[in-house]
Amino acid sequence: MSVDLREKRLIERAKAGDESCFESLILGCQNKAYNIALRYLKNEEDAMDALQESFIKIYRHLNNFKEDSRFDTWVYRIIVNTCNDFLRKNSNRKNTDSIYKTENEKETVIEIPDSSGSPEHVYENKEKTDYILSCLDKMTLEQKEIILLRDVHGFSYEEISEILDCSIGTVKSRINRSRLKLRELYLEQN
Amino acid sequence: MKCDEIRELLSLYIDRELDESQMKIVADHLAACDSCKNEYTGIMEMVSLLGEIEEAPVPDLFENRWKSVLKNKKKKVNWRIFTSIAAIFAVCVISIALFNNTAGNLPDQMKGTEQSGIASQSKTPTSEGIDATQKKENPPNQNLADNQVIIDNDDSYSKTVNEKNSVLSASSDSVAQDNKKDDSDSNQEMKVYGSADISSGESGNEDENMAAASEAVTEATRRSFSAMSPKSYSDNTEAVPSQGLERNSAAVQYYTNLMKEKLEGFDYQVIESKYINGEWHFKVFIFHGKDGNTYNEDILIVGKDGAIEVCYANEFMGIQ
Numbered sequence: 001m002s003v004d005l006r007e008k009r010l011i012e013r014a015k016a017g018d019e020s021c022f023e024s025l026i027l028g029c030q031n032k033a034y035n036i037a038l039r040y041l042k043n044e045e046d047a048m049d050a051l052q053e054s055f056i057k058i059y060r061h062l063n064n065f066k067e068d069s070r071f072d073t074w075v076y077r078i079i080v081n082t083c084n085d086f087l088r089k090n091s092n093r094k095n096t097d098s099i100y101k102t103e104n105e106k107e108t109v110i111e112i113p114d115s116s117g118s119p120e121h122v123y124e125n126k127e128k129t130d131y132i133l134s135c136l137d138k139m140t141l142e143q144k145e146i147i148l149l150r151d152v153h154g155f156s157y158e159e160i161s162e163i164l165d166c167s168i169g170t171v172k173s174r175i176n177r178s179r180l181k182l183r184e185l186y187l188e189q190n
Numbered sequence: 191m192k193c194d195e196i197r198e199l200l201s202l203y204i205d206r207e208l209d210e211s212q213m214k215i216v217a218d219h220l221a222a223c224d225s226c227k228n229e230y231t232g233i234m235e236m237v238s239l240l241g242e243i244e245e246a247p248v249p250d251l252f253e254n255r256w257k258s259v260l261k262n263k264k265k266k267v268n269w270r271i272f273t274s275i276a277a278i279f280a281v282c283v284i285s286i287a288l289f290n291n292t293a294g295n296l297p298d299q300m301k302g303t304e305q306s307g308i309a310s311q312s313k314t315p316t317s318e319g320i321d322a323t324q325k326k327e328n329p330p331n332q333n334l335a336d337n338q339v340i341i342d343n344d345d346s347y348s349k350t351v352n353e354k355n356s357v358l359s360a361s362s363d364s365v366a367q368d369n370k371k372d373d374s375d376s377n378q379e380m381k382v383y384g385s386a387d388i389s390s391g392e393s394g395n396e397d398e399n400m401a402a403a404s405e406a407v408t409e410a411t412r413r414s415f416s417a418m419s420p421k422s423y424s425d426n427t428e429a430v431p432s433q434g435l436e437r438n439s440a441a442v443q444y445y446t447n448l449m450k451e452k453l454e455g456f457d458y459q460v461i462e463s464k465y466i467n468g469e470w471h472f473k474v475f476i477f478h479g480k481d482g483n484t485y486n487e488d489i490l491i492v493g494k495d496g497a498i499e500v501c502y503a504n505e506f507m508g509i510q
Contacts, residue, residue, distance in 0.1 A: 023257065034248045044249065052256045059260055125242060132239050150205075151240035157207060176201035179233050186236060 007071055015062050022062070026055055029072040032153060033079050039148050040083035042137075046090075054082045069162060076155075077163045080145065087141065135185040143178040150175055191215055196226050200233055445470055445493035452491070452498060452509070455480035461488075469494045479507050 007028075013021035026033075033054070037047035057078055065074055136144050149155045149163060157175075161168045196219045202208045203216045220227045442463060449460070449472065462473035470493035476485045489503035503509045 019260075027253075030253070031245055031248055034252070035245045038246055048249065048252050048255065051252070052259055055256050056260060125239070128239050129243055132236060133243075147240065151237050152243050154241065157205070172202060172207065175205075176198060179201050179236070180197065182236060183229070183232050186232070 008067065011062075011065065011067065011071060015065075022059060025071060026058070026075070029075050032072070033075060036076060036079050036148070036153060037083055039152060040080070040145070041086060046086065050082050050086045051079065053086075054079045057082065070159075073159050073162045076159075077165065080149075080163055084141070084145075132182075132186065135182055138185055139178065139181060142174070143181055146171070146174045147178050147182060151179075191219060193219075193223060193226050196220075196223070197229060200226075200230055204230070204234060204237060441470065441493075444496070445472065445491075445498055448493070448498045449474065449491055452500070456507075456509075472498075476504075476507060481508070 007025070010021045010025050014025055030051075034047060034051055037050045037054075038044065041047050041050060054075070058075055065071065136147060139147070146160065146164070149160050150157075155163065157168050157171050160171045160175075164171070196216055199208060199212065199216050203213065206213070208216065220230055446460065453474070453476075456476055457478035459475045459477070460472055461475045462471075464471045472491045472493065474489050474491055476487055476489055478484055483506075485504060485507060487504055487507075489507070489509065490501045492499050492501050500509050
């Protein structure tokens with residue numbers, strides 16, 4: 001049975017109320033979904049909260065899913081929207097946190113394991129990655145999300161247009177402008 | 191192509207989203223232009239660095255967490271539906287209980303002391319209206335003033351108003367009161383006596399005084415019906431005396447409306463209703479016909495399957 005056909009069967013059963021089929025579908029895209037949320041929210045707990053909320057939304061609105069698009073793309077779209085809502089809701093909280101932040105407190109750093117290459121190479125790459133991620137944080141949400149979706153998570157232009165609900169032309173121009181902006185910030189800080 | 195235009199295409203070139211001719215143009219330009227080449231190299235480096243960021247593993251606890259939350263949410267949804275159904279059921283039960291309670295109490299209120307309370311609500315056109323307190327205190331068989339009425343729950347309806355007409359005395363000055371209240375009567379029928387001295391000895395004067403007495407009885411009967419009704423009827427609307435009638439007020443109301451249509455132009459009063467073997471039996475007292483003639487007679491109307499039928503009526507009344 002092909003992947004698409006298997007996914008179709010699972011979706012049909014999940015729509016009929018089969019919980020185990022729904023879990024199988026979600027487990028298929030859970031890792032990527034978690035990482036999208038993690039990159040958006042930069043905090044494990046927030047990422048898990050957003051993901052959990054997204055999965056509940058997906059479960060409740062499963063019958064609205066039209067099978068002319070891919071299930072995982074639909075899931076990522078919901079996650080991106082949930083994360084954006086989360087960021088909007090918590091924008092005030094961030095400011096409040098900064099008031100009470102002590103000098104000794106450090107910002108949350110996401111530990112990303114990297115098992116490739118020599119220790120020096122790993123360290124160098126880690127530094128560069130942290131640096132480029134800090135540059136990303138200086139960009140607008142619109143610019144940042146398209147870089148994350150394209151360059152970090154590797155979605156195609158078509159997938160990004162579905163996830164962000166915009167045309168491929170918009171995706172192309174936004175990717176180009178965002179990369180040029182990131183390059184600009186990268187050079188500025190160097 | 192200028193450098194600005196090439197820079198606009200660099201991302202698409204990196205992602206191989208340009209057609210072949212554009213890919214060649216950009217490649218040729220990059221080979222010749224160091225500035226654009228540097229830009230391209232810098233973007234490529236960033237893109238490859240971003241692509242090297244490895245995915246963070248999902249925390250172990252997360253899978254169990256969202257599954258349990260999902261189950262709880264599901265339970266919540268079911269619980270919500272369950273509580274909604276339970277609430278609707280409870281409202282229905284309470285409504286029915288309240289309705290039965292209210293309807294069941296009404297006839298009881300008509301018994302005993304409440305009866306005089308109802309009588310006191312009636313609007314008597316003359317100054318000799320019903321004094322409820324006096325009536326309550328009066329012992330049985332005590333003579334009352336003219337036009338006073340008594341409501342009796344005695345079962346035997348054989349003594350109808352018409353029969354009483356035959357024994358009316360011309361004077362109509364006093365009334366023999368029978369104030370027995372028989373609560374054991376399941377049919378809760380009511381008997382109404384007109385304002386007359388019921389004396390068989392004076393039946394000889396019947397012919398002479400019939401006309402005058404008849405008018406007096408008519409007026410007194412009307413008042414008595416007003417008095418026995420739970421509501422105050424100032425005109426000739428229907429009285430609703432029976433317990434069964436109260437409990438099935440919707441059906442009775444329906445048939446009452448049908449009777450209203452049927453007896454349009456008649457001066458009448460519904461004096462009794464009974465539910466017998468799936469049929470509603472209405473005893474209706476006709477005061478005047480459509481033609482203006484005075485009848486003062488009962489007719490029987492039966493309501494069944496949503497229609498009414500006149501079972502017994504004086505043919506001269508013109509009721510089909």
